[in-house]
Structure formats: C-alpha cells, structure tokens
Amino acid sequence: MIELRDITKSFGDKEILKGVSAVMESGKVNLIIGSSGSGKTVMMKCIVGLMEVGSGKILYDKQDFTAMDHHAKKIVRQKIGMLFQGSALFDSMTVEQNVMFPLEMFGDGTLRDKKKRVAECLERVQLKDAAKKFPAEISGGMKKRVGIARAIVLNPKYLFCDEPNSGLDPQTSLLIDKLIKELTVEYDITTVINTHDMNTVMESGDHIVYMYQGQKQWEGSNKDIVFSKDQKLNDFIFASEFLREAKEMRQLDMFKDNAWKEQLQAQLKRDEKK
Numbered sequence: 117m118i119e120l121r122d123i124t125k126s127f128g129d130k131e132i133l134k135g136v137s138a139v140m141e142s143g144k145v146n147l148i149i150g151s152s153g154s155g156k157t158v159m160m161k162c163i164v165g166l167m168e169v170g171s172g173k174i175l176y177d178k179q180d181f182t183a184m185d186h187h188a189k190k191i192v193r194q195k196i197g198m199l200f201q202g203s204a205l206f207d208s209m210t211v212e213q214n215v216m217f218p219l220e221m222f223g224d225g226t227l228r229d230k231k232k233r234v235a236e237c238l239e240r241v242q243l244k245d246a247a248k249k250f251p252a253e254i255s256g257g258m259k260k261r262v263g264i265a266r267a268i269v270l271n272p273k274y275l276f277c278d279e280p281n282s283g284l285d286p287q288t289s290l291l292i293d294k295l296i297k298e299l300t301v302e303y304d305i306t307t308v309i310n311t312h313d314m315n316t317v318m319e320s321g322d323h324i325v326y327m328y329q330g331q332k333q334w335e336g337s338n339k340d341i342v343f344s345k346d347q348k349l350n351d352f353i354f355a356s357e358f359l360r361e362a363k364e365m366r367q368l369d370m371f372k373d374n375a376w377k378e379q380l381q382a383q384l385k386r387d388e389k390k
C-alpha cells in the first residue's frame with residue numbers, strides 16, 4: 117500500500133500539486149487520471165522519488181519514504197517495477213537481454229537462476245518465442261509486454277505504469293490492461309497507472325484518483341464513476357454525447373430487474389428537467 121499525505125510540489129512560484137492525499141491499495145490497479153497538465157506525471161515522479169515533494173509525506177507500507185536517507189530509499193526503489201511510456205527498450209539488446217537487464221544490475225543468484233527467471237517472465241507474458249528478437253522486429257503490443265516482463269523480473273511489490281496503452285489499438289490495449297491486472301492480483305502488487313484511456317478506467321480501475329488542477333478532485337472505483345454526481349469528473353469521463361448515453365444505459369443495466377431501476381429512471385428524468 118502507498119499512502120500520500122497532503123503532498124505539494126512547486127516549480128518556482130507555480131504550485132503544481134496542492135496538497136494531495138490518497139491511498140494506493142495493494143493487489144489493486146490504482147489509476148491516476150485527469151486532463152493534460154493536471155499534475156499526474158509530477159505526482160507519479162514524486163511517488164517514485166524522481167522528484168522531491170515540497171511538503172507532505174509518502175508512505176510505502178507505512179514506511180515514510182520522504183524521510184528516508186539515500187540508502188533506505190534505494191532499498192524501496194528496488195521493490196519498484198516501472199513500465200515506461202513507449203516501453204523504453206534498449207534497441208541493441210534482444211528481448212531476453214532487455215528483461216535480463218534489471219537482474220544484472222540488482223539481482224542476486226547465479227547466471228542460471230537469472231536466465232530461469234527471465235524465461236519465466238517471458239513465458240508469463242507469452243513472449244517465449246520472441247526471446248532472441250530485437251525490439252525493431254516486434255510489434256508495439258509485444259514491446260509493451262517485454263516492458264512488463266522487465267518491470268516484474270525483480271518481483272516488485274509496487275508497479276508503476278506511465279500511459280501503458282499509448283500508441284496501441286483498442287484490442288491490444290485491453291490485452292495489456294488484462295495482463296497488468298492479472299499480475300497485480302497474482303503477486304499482490306500495488307499497481308499505479310497514469311492513463312488517459314477510458315477503456316482502462318472502466319475495465320481495470322479498481323481504485324481511481326481523478327486529478328483536477330493539481331488537486332484530488334475525486335476518488336473511487338470504476339463502478340462508483342457510473343453514479344458519481346461530481347460535475348468535473350463527469351465532464352472529463354463522459355465528454356461526448358455517446359458516452360453520456362452509454363453511462364445512462366450502464367446505470368440501467370446494472371440495476372436490471374431491480375427496484376433501483378425505477379428509482380434511477382425517475383432520477384434521470386428529474387436531472388433532465390433541471
């Protein structure tokens with residue numbers, strides 16, 4: 117579990133994070149969403165320690181990360197897996213060598229153990245047959261899966277993914293989301309994803325933090341979103357007429373054959389009249 121307590125971050129006199137508190141739960145896919153410039157990337161960089169917060173605390177499993185010395189922070193960082201936007205693979209290395217890289221940097225054990233672990237991870241993301249290929253020879257979706265294998269090779273407790281679906285078609289995106297969710301549950305990882313992808317929000321968002329102009333505007337699950345009355349959140353998520361209609365259908369569908377359905381229809385009618 118990761119806890120943010122009232123964190124702030126400024127660049128010069130520009131305050132980017134204005135006192136954000138939130139909890140990222142373990143075994144769950146936690147999403148940070150919000151429009152461009154709302155502070156999602158800055159927040160993620162603060163959480164992983166790539167940027168220092170101005171004030172406030174970040175706790176990793178109750179340990180105050182912000183108060184740790186360099187050595188203690190390094191130990192926490194070794195429990196963090198990162199999936200970067202665009203995958204960030206090394207072009208001159210094969211798939212296998214890319215996944216091996218963190219093990220060579222930080223891993224214990226013999227070369228045989230390390231090779232076994234790489235094979236396990238490639239198998240897990242269904243890329244065993246691509247082990248000897250170079251990044252230029254594989255598709256965007258496969259590159260993401262290599263990135264995921266590399267991010268989990270050290271058995272992370274925390275997994276951070278920056279826009280994991282950028283540049284992918286909707287079907288491949290869903291497969292990547294499914295894989296991340298499965299791994300999160302399987303290894304009880306605290307996964308934090310920075311995303312714009314509404315499919316990810318609706319399919320994987322166990323816990324969602326919606327950022328608006330440097331503040332946490334709303335927090336809840338993908339199911340809560342359907343019923344949220346928060347206007348800013350609704351304007352952001354259900355931006356198009358089509359999505360607004362889909363939201364109403366989903367609301368009705370969720371309460372099919374239930375007394376709630378009538379209540380909800382009446383409520384929707386009342387809202388329409390306003």
Ligand SMILES: Nc1ncnc2c1ncn2[C@@H]1O[C@H](COP(=O)(O)OP(=O)(O)OP(=O)(O)O)[C@@H](O)[C@H]1O
Nearest residue numbers: 127132150151152153154155156157158159312327
């Ligand atoms: N290193 C920096 N120095 C100064 N300002 C910065 C720096 N990094 C980010 N900012 C500013 O912080 C604000 C929030 O940026 P951030 O990248 O967190 O937004 P975001 O919500 O991730 O947007 P996007 O969805 O477009 O990636 C922006 O106004 C940006 O210009």
